[in-house]
Amino acid sequence: MYRIMIIEDDDKIASILQQYIERYGYEVIRATRFRELKQEYIDANPHLVLLDINLPHFDGFYWCRQIRTVSNVPIIFLSARVGDMDQVMAIENGGDDYMTKPFHLDVVMAKIKSALRRAYGEYAAPAPSSTDVLTTSGLTLDRARNIVEWNGSQADLSRNECLLLASLLAKAGRIVSRDDLLEALWDNVDFVDDNTLNVNVTRVRKKLEELGLPKVIETVRGQGYRLDLSLFDSSR
Template sequence: MYRIFIVEDDDKIAGILKETLDKYGYEVGRAQRFHDIKNEGMQWKPDLILLDINLPRFDGFYWCRQIRTCSNVPIIFLSARTGDMDQVMAIENGGDDYLTKPFHLDVVLAKIKGALRRAYGEYAQAPSARDEWELNGLRLDRSKNSLVYTDNRVELTKNETLLLDCLAAKFGSIVSREELLEALWDDVDFVDDNTLTVNVTRVRRKLEELGLPGVIETVRGQGYRLSTKWGNPDHE
């Protein structure tokens, strides 16, 4: 039984979500301490978090960043904000998906099922020889969602790990945006194409933190690929 933690200060919306998820067999908890979402949520040990943006004290972006300091649990934002920038900020701050209010409960359930399958179920990364791979000194540990280069380490979200793993599996070859969307989100009909762009930007930024700019190349109109040049002394 998967555990879902709802962070929503509107009692009516939270109640509807809880009632629906209870009906489908999930174990559901609701946030009570809106000044202490991180600790309350982690004590509850959820498998997925539904997170509103407009909250008392601090907004959902803040709490998502706080949760990401200690957990890669899937986080789906729920918000009345419909602007593209809000969705970009949700992904930038560590969210995995975004739903706008008012929402259809069928869509919420589809998003939840998809996120749980990717994280823990049939689409989760199975133990294999590729759980940890190395390319030109760059090492990705899929089991820990971490990336290491020259003794420097950065932590990745689940989707960032999947993205980098897909590109590495076709090292030097182009991976289409469609392939990446299907790998990261099985329910692609509900995914804004801009969400993929944001995830690519985040992975690029983390590679730059390791001293590896330009590793992910954009092939206009086709997709992305990993450059074959990094780690090469002649690469400028």
């Protein structure tokens, strides 16, 4: 049985979500210790987190970063904030998806099921093996540990960042369409805001730049993205 943790201080919204999610056979835990949510998360050990932004003491962005220090659990933000920058902040702070209030409960369930399938179900990554390590032109991606390495330096990736970079690495030098990348990250693209892909691409670009690989992910207007490592290929 999958365990869902709801971090929402509005008791009415949390109660509605809990009752609806439990109808589908999931166990639901509602956060109550808003000063120590990281420890409450560790104690609950959920398979997925629904996280509000406006919370007592510290906001959801802060707690998402705290959870990310101990887990790559899928985190879906649920917030009344509708601005693009709020969505950008949610993704940049480690969230996997973002929904605005008011929301349709059936869409919430679709996103929950999609995230669980990606993380643990039929679309989850296989057990670690040698094929979990991709290497192209000196750039190495360890998909089992969500780590990218270049020239002796490493960077940690979120689950979605790792999936995105793996898709680009597998077709290095070739264009990967936006549709293919969306499908690699989310199996149900009907409920995905296209801006979410842009944010993830920006995050991967930043981490590669910090490793010494600036501008290696090219935007091909109207088509998609291409990973071009030709200028940095140590084997040439």
